[in-house]
Amino acid sequence: xxxxxxxxxxxxxxxxxxxxxxxxxxxxxxxxxxxxxxxxxxxxxxxxxxxxxxxxxxxxxxxxxxxxxxxxxxxxxxxxxxxxxxxxxxxxxxxxxxxxxxxxxxxxxxxxxxxxxxxxxxxxxxxx
Amino acid sequence: xxxxxxxxxxxxxxxxxxxxxxxxxxxxxxxxxxxxxxxxxxxxxxxxxxxxxxxxxxxxxxxxxxxxxxxxxxxxxxxxxxxxxxxxxxxxxxxxxxxxxxxxxxxxxxxxxxxxxxxxxxxxxxxxxxxxxxxxxxxxxxxxxxxxxx
Numbered sequence: 001x002x003x004x005x006x007x008x009x010x011x012x013x014x015x016x017x018x019x020x021x022x023x024x025x026x027x028x029x030x031x032x033x034x035x036x037x038x039x040x041x042x043x044x045x046x047x048x049x050x051x052x053x054x055x056x057x058x059x060x061x062x063x064x065x066x067x068x069x070x071x072x073x074x075x076x077x078x079x080x081x082x083x084x085x086x087x088x089x090x091x092x093x094x095x096x097x098x099x100x101x102x103x104x105x106x107x108x109x110x111x112x113x114x115x116x117x118x119x120x121x122x123x124x125x126x127x128x
Numbered sequence: 129x130x131x132x133x134x135x136x137x138x139x140x141x142x143x144x145x146x147x148x149x150x151x152x153x154x155x156x157x158x159x160x161x162x163x164x165x166x167x168x169x170x171x172x173x174x175x176x177x178x179x180x181x182x183x184x185x186x187x188x189x190x191x192x193x194x195x196x197x198x199x200x201x202x203x204x205x206x207x208x209x210x211x212x213x214x215x216x217x218x219x220x221x222x223x224x225x226x227x228x229x230x231x232x233x234x235x236x237x238x239x240x241x242x243x244x245x246x247x248x249x250x251x252x253x254x255x256x257x258x259x260x261x262x263x264x265x266x267x268x269x270x271x272x273x274x275x276x277x278x
Contacts, residue, residue: 045259045263048256051256052256055255055256061249064249065255066255068241069256069257072238072242072260076234076259076264080263080267082227083270086228089154089220089224090224090275092153093152096153
């Protein structure tokens with residue numbers, strides 16, 4: 001459990017590492033399955049967060065502007081979580097297509113019958 | 129195997145493969161949608177780059193930029209409509225299609241968010257103001273192109 005009251009982050013790497021630990025702590029299974037998709041977005045969030053924090057500290061922006069920026073970040077990360085679900089569906093479709101592309105070619109090569117024209121496209125033919 | 133059995137076997141196999149070729153989990157790739165989304169994303173990236181270079185630091189620059197925001201929003205609205213009409217063959221593919229539309233609308237909402245920040249306070253460079261928009265629009269572009277070369 002993080003000691004939030006004494007959390008002092010000085011650079012992007014520290015924040016990325018802390019966020020990764022926290023997400024992994026919530027669900028190791030989810031983190032392991034999605035870290036390849038999420039890692040880049042998490043770094044972008046960390047970089048932006050430190051920029052906002054420094055700008056706020058240096059009074060380059062008012063608190064209200066920082067609040068708007070962080071709300072946008074929250075919306076974007078919520079979308080990132082949706083994006084991991086989307087990529088799971090895309091992977092399922094790719095696995096389905098890969099499997100039946102092989103099967104379609106197996107049948108086509110022995111019979112000349114193309115049962116999966118969108119997946120099996122012999123030279124000189126076009127997908128339907 | 130007699131003729132009737134052969135016909136039945138081929139019919140069953142054909143049905144199975146025809147189904148496999150359908151968009152059961154995700155909509156098929158749409159090159160036009162990909163091209164239009166990428167174009168909109170490039171406009172968003174240019175807007176973000178201009179903001180990070182200080183072009184919109186003064187909120188007084190907002191009225192002169194409204195046309196840029198409107199052009200981007202118009203392009204995103206067009207691709208959202210097209211994405212929503214992608215053919216699907218099941219609830220999960222429908223879910224993926226709806227998510228794609230959601231990512232495009234999320235990108236649009238982030239453009240609106242930046243416009244509001246611009247109008248109210250100006251966009252100060254290096255304050256983390258543009259990353260959320262870039263992330264959301266990047267995901268929209270990736271979602272639209274996810275089935276390319278499949």
